[in-house]
Amino acid sequence: MLLRLSVLLLSSSVLCYEIVIIRLLTISHWQPFVTLAISVALLGFGISGSVLVRTGGFLFPRRHVCYPLFxxxxxxxxxxxxxxxxxxxxEPALIVRDLEQWATLALLVVTLTLPFLLASLALALPLLERETVGRYYGWNLTGSCLGALMALAALALLPPxxxxxxxxxxxxxxxxxxxPHYHRLSRPYDMVILATAILLPTLLIPFGPVRYGPYKDISYALLLPGSRISAREGGVTGLIQAVQAPAIRSAAGLSTGYPGQLPPQGALFRDGDRIGTLVLADDVADTRLEYVRWQTGAAAYEMLTPGAEVAVVGFDGGEEMVRSLVYGASRVAVAEADPVAQRMAGSTPEVFKEWIFFHPGVSLVTSNIRSFLVSAPGRFDAVIFPASGNLAAAAAGLTGTAESYELTHEGIGAALEALREGGLVAISGWNQEPPTARLKILAVLRDLAEDLNESWYPEGVAVIEGWSTHTVIVRRTALSAGDLDALAAFCRSRAFSLVRKWDLGDGEGRMLGERNVGGLEGYDLRPxxxxxxxxxxxxxxxxxGRMAGRRGEAAFLKVEWGFLxxxxxxxxxxxLSLVLLALSRPANRSSAARWPFTLYFSSLGIGYMVIEVMTIKRGGLVLAPPAVSAALVLAGFLLFSGLGSLTAGKLHRRTGHVPMLFPFIPIAAAGIYFLMPHLVQLATPIRVIMVLVLLAPCAYLMGFPFPAALGGFRTRRESLVPWAWAASGYTSVLGSSLAGVLAITGGLFVLLLLGAACYVLAAILFPRVARE
Amino acid sequence: MILTRYRIIALAALVALSAIPVHGAGAGYKALRERMVKRQIEDRGVKNPAVLEAMKEVPRHLFVPERYRSEAYEDHPLPIGLGQTISQPYIVAFMTELLQLKPGDRVFELGTGSGYQAAVASRVAGEVFTVEIYRELAASAEARLAGHGYSNVTVREGDGYFGWEEKAPFDAIIVTAAADHIPPPLLEQLRPGGRLVIPLGGPFSVQQLVMVNKDLKGRISERGVMLVRFVPLLGH
Known part of the structure; x- marks a missing residue:
């Protein structure tokens, strides 16, 4: 029992550590880069299997020393x-041309791999005990679930x-x-002394604040003369900080015709990345606030009448709220998934000005954006998607790999449904080159009009282009002559371009206004x-590939860093997986007998990861914020898989029919894929419960195949079990990377198909593997 | 034993070699500079003879940190500390050419950095006024420029967003960091008929290098010239 508890604790520590380092490295580096480092570091699980393949015969008999030691x-x-x-x-930005950066990356990966390797070496040892393999594997997964929950609690309560x-x-x-399990140590305080002895040396490392990388947005802001952090609020979703400095001035896409000055401003950062601008003017009558009328996003308000009711998607620090108030909106509802933003806005009135955030017409709603929009049909005159800091990062391709359910076909559709008759949706963004995001949004609008069988496309759509930003405006009726006159006058006075014509045809003939934006054959423009x-x-x-073939800085000018x-x-x-797998093949097995065995555990490694990733991404649609939803889905998945593993062995011994359940895994996974989007309209607590209910059968069944196969081995456990552990570990890493790429290139349905194929293959191979 | 002796001899030879002064290092840099101008700048279409001459003349290696000197004439930007960079040589030449500088022109630069851009502009124009927000960079650039005889460059530590009102109007203004908008004070301080060059766009994203012209009646017109990637203008 104590060993099971130990496995539970150690497994929880590994998963908790993984989440913690993702969080901490995200603060110091660019997020997509962190994913790279962590994914590769998780090879530690596979390497532990390789080590045990070679040394299991030595280590297993000495597990009473090795387990506690590791x-x-x-x-x-x-x-x-x-x-x-x-x-x-x-410095990730230099990685494309600086070999020194590759050496540093390798060192980083080795540094991150070591703890995973040590922990998984320990965790693999109990699996070598035949009778208990299912139980230990179950405790391993359940411990991982506990680790996810521990990480959530730690992120909420502790400083980074x-x-x-x-x-x-x-x-x-x-x-x-x-x-006590291995050495019959009976006195509890001996264990306390031992744990303390282990912890003491680690306390020598000071618990200082996490350093931001030199290229993080906040590093620049804090270098400004007179800069200071004026508000700070931490939570599960990240650390939000407000920085004030006299030199902070931001007005994305401000027209060159603007004759005035900017009001005092601050900047808002989440984990060091800029997410918005704080407007520090003391009241709405401050003439310096006029600048908000001179940005492309103001075009939408030119088409509204005073007293309009506006929904703003996402908290950008207040600039969009100010614009709404300057234009005389009577109600502004700001939907933001991150509760930290709302808490912070309420606690520091000197930074978050009362006239903005406590204005009787303004409400800051903490909600999943999609749920907010679908629960508010026909309620707004305008739904505004501001150009926030996130979009700036997106323009650099840093968040190109991040999902956003707000700007999808269904997301924009929900925004259109939330409009009153004659209302409009405005979507602003930073300019990209080539303007792919704009073309994709226009393609979404075209498809939406077709789906709704309405005729407002393209006559109901206009694009306002400035030098830094653009705004796409759509109304579910053709734009009237009055609308067009207002837009034309707006653009003329601000030196913006009003674009009414575009060509979204396939091939190279795409046009945006007068501009030919051909040469897009290398880009994915699917809506x-x-x-x-x-x-x-x-x-x-x-x-x-083409960019890599060209040399020089220019080749990487347009690179999408996140995707790279x-x-x-x-x-x-x-x-690494293939090389390490090849190097650690057990020598005492003939290859003919080994391939079904390797293929079985590899398909489990890949299948589990792709279905888990598919579920996490589906969860992001219905739960919020994304960090919480990912942790909840992960914890639920691991918990139910753990329960599956705990019962697999017993069930298999009693019935012998466990493999017959494998084909139900794709069916249960399909249930997650097809049913989860329908939960979006439910109240939050019910949504959380329903997500868990949906994933439970699939995750439970996915806990079966690994222990069911391992539990059947009668001979050569010291080589076969580590080999299974290695194969499954390496392919899990491969599976998670593959899932990321396939999700973005093929979609979540492709993940479902791949996961299903893996488990069908496992079901076919099981009889041969079980004979071992 | 014999092996150890060889090792000692080899070590002594290395020490002796490292003590020999590198004669002709200046001449080597000159050759690198000429090659840089030919291959990276002229071949890419920069034609203005005054700009090309300035790029050949200004010793770029003196404007980069010691550890990057060997890369000073390569075709990419280099870090100069505090998250700032010295721009790629071609971009410096291209932006200088865009300004259509003439002898006697007054130039304002926002973002001195290492002082290299100001040094190049000063060889083509009459006077260069440059503002740097980082005290450390402003001080080192000022010392470097003064030490190498760029007497027509004036460096000031401060917030360049507001330009340099006492020295305005300017015939040309150059902003050497990415901004999300053109600072209105700079447009005010641009002389009618003047030119302003600025990279506009999101931080770290691909930015559009924008050329702004103010005609004799004070009307502003803009055009995008090329894609660039600059570090952010502080505060934006």
Whole structure:
């Protein structure tokens, strides 16, 4: 029992550590780059299997020493390795041409891999015990679920610098708890002394604040003369900070015709990335606020009458609220998924001005955006998608791999449904070159009009272009002569372009206004849908290949960095997995007998990951904010898989029919894919419960195949089980990278198909594997 | 034993070699500069003879940190500290050409950085006024420019967003960091008939290098010239 508890604790520490380092490295580096580093570091699981293939015969008989030792070493390594990773000065922007950066990246991966390797070496040892394999695997998965929940709690309660203490403590406890199992250590305080002895050296590393990387937005802001952090609020979703400095001045896409000055401003950052501008004027009568009328986003308000009711999608620090108030809106509802923003706005009135945030007409609603829109049919005169800091990062391709369900076919459709008759939707963004995001939005509008069987496309659509930003405006009727006159006058006075004509035809003949935007054959311009919710992604793999073939800075000028890192992750994962798998093949097996065995566990590794990723992304549609939804879905998935593993062995022994349940996995996964989007209209608590109910059968069944096969081995466990652990570990890493690439290039349905195929293959191979 | 002796001899030889002064380093840089101008700048279409001459003349390696000197004439930007960079040589030449500078012109630069752009402009125009928000960079650029005889460049530490009202109007204005809008004070301080060049766009994204003309009646017109990627203008 104590060993099971130890496995539970150690597994929880590993998953908690994974989430913690993702969070901490996201603060210091660009997020897509972090994904690359972590994915590759998770190869530690596979490597532990490889190590055991070669040394299992030696280590397993000495597990009474090895298990506690590896658990203790894991506990000892978490914080030092994280500190070492923080010291590595990696500049991702230089990675395309600087070999030194590759060396640093390799060092970073090794640093991050070591704790995973140590912990998984320990975790693999109990699996070698035949009778208990299903149970230990179950405790392993259940512990991972606990780790996800622990990480959520830690992120909510602790400052970033102290986060790594949580998995360290869990691993130290795992070591201490295992001792009575192996050594009949009966006195509880011996365990406390041991855990303390492990923890003490880790305390030598100070719990300081996390350093931001030099290229993070906040690093620039804090270097400004007179800069200071004027408000700070942390939570599960990240650390939001407001920075004030006299030199902070932002007015995205401000017309060159603007004759005035800007009001005092601040900047808002989430985990060091800029998310918006704070307007620090003291009242709406401040003439300097007129600047908001001189940005492309103001065009929508020129078409509204005073007293309009407006919904703003996402909290941008207040600039869009100010614009609504300056234009005389009577009600402004700002929907924001992150509760931290609302908490912060309410707690610091000197930063979040009362006349904006406590204006009687303004309400800040914490809600999943889609749920907010679908629960408000016919309520607004305008739904505004402002050009926030996120879009700026998206323009650089940094968040090209991030999903957004707001700007998909279904998301914009929900915004249109939330309009009163004659209302409009306005979508602003930073300009990209080529203007792929604009073309994709226009394609969504075309498809929506077709789906709704309405005739407002293209006559109801206009694009206003400035030098830095653009705004797409759509009304569900053709724009009237009055509308067009207002827009034309607006654009003329501000030196913006009013675009009414475009050609979205396939091939190279695309036009946007008078401009030929041909040469787009290397770009993915399919309209974003909920199945492929990537409105800012447009680069194809072939385009990346062409860029890599060209030399010089110019070749990488248009590169979509997030996608580049994703592809790099996949290439590295494939290469390392295959090489390490080949190197660690057991020598005492004939290849004829080995391939079904390897294929079985590889298909489980890939299948589990792709279905899990598909579920997490589907969860992002109905739950919010994304970090919470991902952690909840992950925890639920692991919990039910753990329960599946705990019961698999018993069920298989009693009935012998467990493999017959494998084909139900694709059916249950299809249930998640097709039914989850329908939960969006439910109230939040019911939505959470229903998400868990939907994923439970699938995750439960997915807990069966691994222990069911391992539990059947009668001979050579010391080589076969580690080999299974290695194959499944390596292919899990490969599966997660592959899932990321396939989701963005093919869509979530492709993940469903691939996952289904993997489990069908496993069902076919099971009889041969079980004979081993 | 013999092996150890060889090792000592080899080590001594290395030490001796490292002590020999590198004669002709200046001449080497000159050759690198000429090659840089020919291959990276002239071949890409920069034609203005005064600009080409200035690029050949200004020793770029003196404007980059010591550790990057060997890369000073390569075709990419280099870090100069505080998250700032010295632009790619071609971009410096291209932006200078866009300004259509004449001897006697007064130029304002927002973002001194290392001082390289100001040094190049100063060889083509009459006077260059440049503002840098970082004290450290402003001080080092000022010392560097003064030390190498760029007496027609005046450096000031401060917030360049507001231009330099006392020295205005300017015939040309150059902004050497990405901004999300054109600072209105700069447009005010641009002389009728003057030119302003600025990279506009999201931070770290591809930006549009925008050329702004103010005609003799004070009317503003803009056109996009090329895609660039600059570090952000602080505060934007």
């Amino acid at each position: 658990a203790a070493l894991a506990a000892l390594s978490y914080r030092p390795m994280l500190a070492a990773a923080g010291l590595l000065r990696l 610098g102290a986060l790594a203490g949580v998995p360290t403590a869990a691993a130290a406890a795992a070591c201490a708890v295992s001792l 974003p849908v909920d199945d492929r919710p990537f409105p800012w992604h447009s680069m194809k793999v072939s385009q990346l 890192f994703l592809i790099m992750t996949l290439v590295l994962s494939v290469a």
